[in-house]
Amino acid sequence: MKARILLVEDDQNVGAVTKKRLEEAGYDVVHSTDGQMAWEQFQLRTFDICLLDVVMPKKDGFTLAEQIRRKNDFIPILFLTSKAMDEDKIKGFKTGADDYITKPFSMQELLLRIEVFLKRTKSAVNNTTEKRTQYNIGNLTFDYNDLILREKNGEVSSTLTQKEADLLKYLCDNANKTLKREEILFHVWGKDDYFLGRSMDVFITKLRKHFRTDPTVKLETLHGVGFRFNVPGQL
Numbered sequence: 001m002k003a004r005i006l007l008v009e010d011d012q013n014v015g016a017v018t019k020k021r022l023e024e025a026g027y028d029v030v031h032s033t034d035g036q037m038a039w040e041q042f043q044l045r046t047f048d049i050c051l052l053d054v055v056m057p058k059k060d061g062f063t064l065a066e067q068i069r070r071k072n073d074f075i076p077i078l079f080l081t082s083k084a085m086d087e088d089k090i091k092g093f094k095t096g097a098d099d100y101i102t103k104p105f106s107m108q109e110l111l112l113r114i115e116v117f118l119k120r121t122k123s124a125v126n127n128t129t130e131k132r133t134q135y136n137i138g139n140l141t142f143d144y145n146d147l148i149l150r151e152k153n154g155e156v157s158s159t160l161t162q163k164e165a166d167l168l169k170y171l172c173d174n175a176n177k178t179l180k181r182e183e184i185l186f187h188v189w190g191k192d193d194y195f196l197g198r199s200m201d202v203f204i205t206k207l208r209k210h211f212r213t214d215p216t217v218k219l220e221t222l223h224g225v226g227f228r229f230n231v232p233g234q235l
Contacts, residue, residue: 002028003048008038010056035059046177054081069096076117135172138217171229180226
């Protein structure tokens, strides 16, 4: 699976060149030209790393980084900016940034830094998500190890198959995010295959039935894209 990068750069030329070089290196890149557009994109899709300019229209990079960090503790945030003052760098790190590269920068250096951060983050996220086994989903509690959904009073609401539980765990670990079909297939089934895709649709239907009595929980189909597991609050 290609790592997806959120590139936020208001200079169209710089943004286009950087996007092209990153795509040539094998990344899936979404380019936004202002902070507000970037924030909207971040809420709609799943990203693996963010590259932010600081001075931008509608929402500056510092504000955007703070919003991103409040929503996601793990995603690496790198500032790509002409601002070289120590005070700006300190402010950037305080907002939750992980690195700060001053323009003009070496593309080779940027690619190396991206690779390092992606490896580090993948390890941290895997350790956290693999260890977690219980989730509060609306009115139910999902116990991954026991393959069950429980009511708030402790009674068993549903018993799951292993594949149902694997799929539900992945959806919980990525709740309220847009997930592409191929992403889910890769992470839960191990590969993107037409027949496995049909199987996934069956399991999605089964999972929906478990939550049909709770209007706050919705496993939404995004036609032509994938799915989004909408749940209230923190799981």
